[in-house]
Amino acid sequence: MDAVPNPVESSVRAALATVHDPEIGRPITELGMLDSVVVDDAGAVTVRVLLTVAACPLKDKLRTDVTAAASRVEGVTSVAVELGVMSDAQRGELRQTLRGDAPSNEIPFAQPGSRTRVYAVASGKGGVGKSSVTVNLAVALAAKGLSVGVVDADIYGFSVPRMLGVSSKPTQVDNMIMPPSAHGVKVISIGMFTPGNTAVVWRGPMLHRALQQFLADVFWGDLDVLLMDLPPGTGDIAISVAQLIPSAELLVVTTPQLAAREVAERAGSIALQTHQQIVGVVENMSWLDMPDGSRMELFGSGGGQAVADSLAATTGTRVPLLGQIPLDQQVREGGDAGAPVVLAAPGSSAAVALQGVADALAARQTSLVGRSLGLTPAAR
Template sequence: MAMTPTSDQLVEALRPVEDPELHRSIVDLGMLRRAEVSADGVAHILVALTVAGCPLRNEIQNRVTSAVTALDGVDSVDLEFTVMTDDERAALREMLHGSPGATAGSGHAHGHAEGRAIPFSQPGSKTRPLLISSGKGGVGKSSVTTNLAVALAAQGHSVGVVDADIYGYSIPRMLGTDRKPVVIDEMLVPPEQWGVRCISIGYFVPEGEAVVWRGPMLHKALEQFLTDVYWDEPDFLLIDMPPGTGDIALSLSQYLPRGEVFVVTTPQPAAQKVARLSAAMAEKVNLPVRGVIENMSWFTGDDGKRYEIFGSGGGAELAAELDVPLLGQLPLV
């Protein structure tokens, strides 16, 4: 007959269990409040959720139950949930993200008139900000951003996406997630799908409602996406840029001085010429253009033949003009 596990053994069995949103151990996060096994083999577990109505409660329950029942001497699990207090959430936010006051700087920090520091602009940050730009709408920039993000995540990288196309947001729909971010003491925890964390204005406005904002509100939203979201220092942060070279594009270039620009175009000469303007803006604000991606290059018909319905050569011509590589040509599927 197996011996009854001690509380310490139970805690160690639960240490590898991570909160599915924060990707940290529930033990290290202070979520585990009780862990003991009674003489009849029942493990009594109490877990404090970060917020009431936690959308991933069932996932936490499954992970905890699986970890505990794997222990010899545990026959069943009695798992209960409680919710963190406001003070506990504030302490959790400070542990993960720093206190709000700690991010206030000298007034010269990148990205905020009041000096709030943007972590991705700081020397030593491991995150590579990739700005996916086009200059022209309708070339499939958002689909390229989404597919690139998912592909990077599939290779084992940690990836975040900022949907900076405030007026034409589409990333949440493309990723297939409509779950709103969780708010922990003013810190936004972005939803995750396919291994990609994403923040978008689309999570905060009703379906079908237009965003009618002037410049200051746009800048405030972008600033919050970069400073108030728990990104947990991803390997890559992809920015789905809005079309054109307006205020948002200029602000993002200032917010992310370490950003690298990738230009999306189609084979059409008109799209290629407008995409050149977004590259010209990147050059003016000293952001390197790393390459060109040609989208909608062709489609393959039922007869097996390739049809270049938008012409050919636009991406290669733009890449040659910018003296950067043509990174890929994506077909219509």
């Protein structure tokens, strides 16, 4: 005669189906992480959860979430959580669950069916605030409920982890890299793999391989938007992005200054050679709001619109000026503290302007360029 299932145990298992692995973002019951649930006659529950790796950086959060979910079940008097570790075979099954039969080196964002919008944030020169713009746009988009990732593709000048406040290291599970996240944004950077503030001294082929690993070996899940913080100029990384993700669109960041404007036009004009679309231009450091309500245009004016107009004429496409970001001390403070200004000071003039750019990007529909529409010719 079959044993009658314990109703409390069934309820606990149902409750644990709401607990998501903090790195993968899917229920632990779907990932093979829930090993066992035992309930005694007094209502004491013991849950055994298998970690993907022993050094899982978020195991304490997982323990807390499992305890909270099980404790809410009626009839449960206490909860004990035991943590084990998956075997190699179980990790292999997990990879199969997440990746299916896709080749290990396949870049999901480059596949014809991808719904992820990829924005490569470019600038002609350094010092225009490209990384600050990237980080704040990512956080603003995530706050809208979108699934967002950031690739810090500025290998030599990586700064995104600090600006996002990410201190944890990625976790590797059976040749997959699980990216850490902050403020709802998943992020990967070469800075997570180098000790201290060590300089990266690589030539072009190594840069290309690193970028390919960031895109193919990292498990991003189902992203709505992927932002790539490119190094300044039109070098190896910009070319690699066009090769690895042909559908990536360029977002050009400049300041009003003439020198910055000229090099920004060169950075954007690479789209002619790579056949990429330019989504728009963001003018940063546009002015400084003065106490009397006036504006001081420290770097001149009109540079962003001039870049947009020049790129529109060069490419023969519409290139809008998506926003003008004023100088704001809170942007710098937020970047240093790992608290982006759109969250730390949402009412500031810079945060409002950045939110406007994020609104424009979030409202865009996924491009149909290069995708099959599933149409067949009608018979005559």
